[in-house]
Amino acid sequence: MLxxxxxxxxxxxxxxxxxxxxxxxxxxxxxxxxxxxxxxKYMSVVRKCEIFLKDGTRFHHFREGKCTCNxxxxxxxxxxxxxxxxxxxxxxxxxxxxxxxxxxxxxEPRREIKISYLFPSPxxxxxxxxxxxxxMEASETAESIHLxxxxxxxxxxSxxxxxxxxSxxxDNETDEPIDLEVSWEDVLDYRKxxxxxxxxxxxxxLEEAEKFYYSYALAIxxxxxxxxxxxxxxxxxxxxxxxxxxxxxxxxxWLDRETDGSGRNRRKLTRQGxxxxxxxxxxVDEGYYAVRAFDEDHSHQCANPRQAAFIRSHRNVDEAALxxxxxxxxxxxxxxxxxxxxxxxxxxxITVGFTRKDLYNKLDQQRRTTxxxxxxxxxxxxxxxxxxxxxxxxxxxxxxxxxxxxxxxxRDGNSYVDYMCWGDVLVFDSTYNTNVYGRPLVLFVGSNNxxxxxxxxxxxxxxxxxxxxxxxxxTFLDSMKGKKPTAVITDGAESMHIAIGRVMLxxxxxxxxxxxxxxxxxxxxxxxAEKAFNGCMNKFQTVQHFEExxxxxxxxxELRNHFWTTWMYExxxxxxxxxxxxxxxxxxxxxxxxxxxxNFVKDTLGAxxxxxxxxxxxxxxxxxxxxxxxxxxxxxxxxSFPVIETHLEDLEGHAxxxxxxxxxxxxxxxxMNEKFLVTKGFQAAAEDDHSVHKxxxxxxx
Numbered sequence: 048m049l050x051x052x053x054x055x056x057x058x059x060x061x062x063x064x065x066x067x068x069x070x071x072x073x074x075x076x077x078x079x080x081x082x083x084x085x086x087x088k089y090m091s092v093v094r095k096c097e098i099f100l101k102d103g104t105r106f107h108h109f110r111e112g113k114c115t116c117n118x119x120x121x122x123x124x125x126x127x128x129x130x131x132x133x134x135x136x137x138x139x140x141x142x143x144x145x146x147x148x149x150x151x152x153x154x155e156p157r158r159e160i161k162i163s164y165l166f167p168s169p170x171x172x173x174x175x176x177x178x179x180x181x182x183m184e185a186s187e188t189a190e191s192i193h194l195x196x197x198x199x200x201x202x203x204x205s206x207x208x209x210x211x212x213x214s215x216x217x218d219n220e221t222d223e224p225i226d227l228e229v230s231w232e233d234v235l236d237y238r239k240x241x242x243x244x245x246x247x248x249x250x251x252x253l254e255e256a257e258k259f260y261y262s263y264a265l266a267i268x269x270x271x272x273x274x275x276x277x278x279x280x281x282x283x284x285x286x287x288x289x290x291x292x293x294x295x296x297x298x299x300x301w302l303d304r305e306t307d308g309s310g311r312n313r314r315k316l317t318r319q320g321x322x323x324x325x326x327x328x329x330x331v332d333e334g335y336y337a338v339r340a341f342d343e344d345h346s347h348q349c350a351n352p353r354q355a356a357f358i359r360s361h362r363n364v365d366e367a368a369l370x371x372x373x374x375x376x377x378x379x380x381x382x383x384x385x386x387x388x389x390x391x392x393x394x395x396x397i398t399v400g401f402t403r404k405d406l407y408n409k410l411d412q413q414r415r416t417t418x419x420x421x422x423x424x425x426x427x428x429x430x431x432x433x434x435x436x437x438x439x440x441x442x443x444x445x446x447x448x449x450x451x452x453x454x455x456x457x458r459d460g461n462s463y464v465d466y467m468c469w470g471d472v473l474v475f476d477s478t479y480n481t482n483v484y485g486r487p488l489v490l491f492v493g494s495n496n497x498x499x500x501x502x503x504x505x506x507x508x509x510x511x512x513x514x515x516x517x518x519x520x521x522t523f524l525d526s527m528k529g530k531k532p533t534a535v536i537t538d539g540a541e542s543m544h545i546a547i548g549r550v551m552l553x554x555x556x557x558x559x560x561x562x563x564x565x566x567x568x569x570x571x572x573x574x575x576a577e578k579a580f581n582g583c584m585n586k587f588q589t590v591q592h593f594e595e596x597x598x599x600x601x602x603x604x605e606l607r608n609h610f611w612t613t614w615m616y617e618x619x620x621x622x623x624x625x626x627x628x629x630x631x632x633x634x635x636x637x638x639x640x641x642x643x644x645x646n647f648v649k650d651t652l653g654a655x656x657x658x659x660x661x662x663x664x665x666x667x668x669x670x671x672x673x674x675x676x677x678x679x680x681x682x683x684x685x686x687s688f689p690v691i692e693t694h695l696e697d698l699e700g701h702a703x704x705x706x707x708x709x710x711x712x713x714x715x716x717x718x719m720n721e722k723f724l725v726t727k728g729f730q731a732a733a734e735d736d737h738s739v740h741k742x743x744x745x746x747x748x
Contacts, residue, residue: 054083237266268349425660458504516546
């Protein structure tokens with residue numbers, strides 16, 4: 048009933064803490080939904096009390112089941128949600144998202160409970176007109192809100208669970224009536240302040256004075272800025288003055304300055320000689336600041352409430368918004384989308400408190416104020432932190448003559464374990480457009496026991512020469528204690544082929560079949576010739592049979608003197624399946640896994656080119672996602688058993704109990720194909736008395 052309805056939660060909280068018949072007042076910054084409006088009418092009848100509800104558009108007064116708005120509320124759902132209200136302890140009420148301000152007449156005199164917004168802004172506080180009274184002062188901070196009635200009661204807001212802690216005594220009721228009745232007409236309206244009202248103001252600190260003038264400026268529609276200040280007295284400024292941001296005029300030297308020839312327009316004039324000002328002096332004997340000068344007249348038109356949100360001095364990206372944006376950026380959510388999320392949370396573009404450009408500027412300022420002297424230093428520092436947590440973490444880099452980072456390779460301890468278990472086949476490829484330096488990003492990819500991809504290492508290189516790849520492969524083997532793979536698959540780059548011959552001479556090097564198919568499509572003009580080439584490349588056959596098929600293809604399509612087919616035949620041991628029959632390839636014949644991981648990494652990094660200090664944490668997160676998929680597959684295999692369906696029940700059952708589910712499906716497919724095999728013929732051998740039977744698919748007979 049109460050889930051995600053802020054108004055009903057606020058009214059329910061007031062009913063829990065008050066005697067029957069006492070009025071309840073609720074302030075919300077969005078329009079009330081029809082559900083909450085109807086519930087408020089019923090509550091006013093059942094509890095026989097008056098409910099005052101001020102939403103973002105109008106004022107509602109519920110009494111005896113009727114509302115003063117004549118049921119003209121919007122039927123749109125409430126955009127501001129609040130977590131489920133839990134009452135596990137009579138004196139502890141847990142609130143999920145603190146974005147609704149509740150002002151209730153509690154049984155103890157002169158008390159006010161305020162719940163601050165998740166994304167607070169000065170404009171939202173002014174527009175909602177929360178009652179302000181010296182007897183009900185409360186310090187609104189992100190950490191805690193302390194009441195001012197000289198009690199020990201306080202509202203503590205922690206990062207993990209926000210709660211309202213009342214006093215330990217459950218009997219908070221009193222028979223004495225509350226002598227403070229605050230109506231909406233008594234709400235402080237800055238537009239109605241006179242010069243005499245402002246001149247009578249006193250402040251304990253300069254911060255209070257500045258906050259008052261900034262709130263006043265926001266309500267009126269202008270932007271203040273600090274002006275002159277006096278000397279110090281016992282650590283306190285004797286005087287401070289604020290003026291309108293349109294005070295004075297632009298210096299003539301900037302107006303007479305010639306353009307730089309770039310064609311850009313000059314900055315528009317904003318100073319209009321406004322004389323509005325506000326000055327306070329420190330009264331030594333009294334110990335507070337008193338207003339000594341106040342001029343409310345402006346020489347320009349002030350902004351209306353909707354335009355006031357664009358005044359520069361009233362825009363500020365607070366730590367909460369910056370922290371939310373940083374968190375979203377880590378999961379590849381762009382700052383512009385994070386801004387839209389905060390707009391939705393706060394109730395609109397006006398109440399969010401800053402613009403999209405302000406958020407981007409704040410993020411840029413955060414990057415520029417990094418404690419690291421260079422991008423590479425920040426990346427290496429992050430890797431040092433990873434090495435402190437992971438004793439098997441490995442990182443090696445090289446620098447040039449000017450001590451600049453050139454090549455770098457790293458892998459974590461889990462990658463080392465994965466390689467030791469499933470490092471028979473290694474696939475590596477390079478990708479671009481991932482970093483601001485235009486350097487290739489190289490991923491080492493393998494296959495685990497679920498036929499899933501695993502990331503074995505990451506490298507960023509200065510170039511793609513044979514010497515650079517030789518350094519990279521040597522570093523990779525050194526990180527894996529010298530264990531070499533049995534097979535390596537690449538895209539056919541000559542520099543990679545040379546480096547593999549230098550470092551992994553014992554490993555069988557295979558070229559990617561997908562890249563070769565694209566080359567065949569480009570170099571062979573006939574689709575039939577392209578199909579014949581793919582058959583020679585992918586068919587499981589003997590070397591002799593491959594030679595026969597190749598000869599037939601050359602004669603049929605007149606490719607005997609073709610340059611590309613001649614060059615490919617010279618390298619046939621690098622791509623034809625007939626030459627890899629005795630090598631375990633883990634079901635791989637292309638760099639598709641590496642290409643898939645390249646796309647996966649680009650999705651993880653997000654749009655735009657990243658710096659090194661951003662790439663390393665994002666790659667660490669990509670590792671986490673892949674490991675989570677592997678744990679999920681392990682869990683599914685351990686907690687389920689496939690249904691036996693084929694005619695070879697014993698063989699299928701043995702495969703189901705021995706292999707993981709993904710490998711079992713591979714075996715099951717072969718068993719299903721066996722049903723359609725028939726003997727086509729046989730050929731007896733004279734030497735060792737054995738015969739060779741030829742099998743064929745029954746469907747193709």
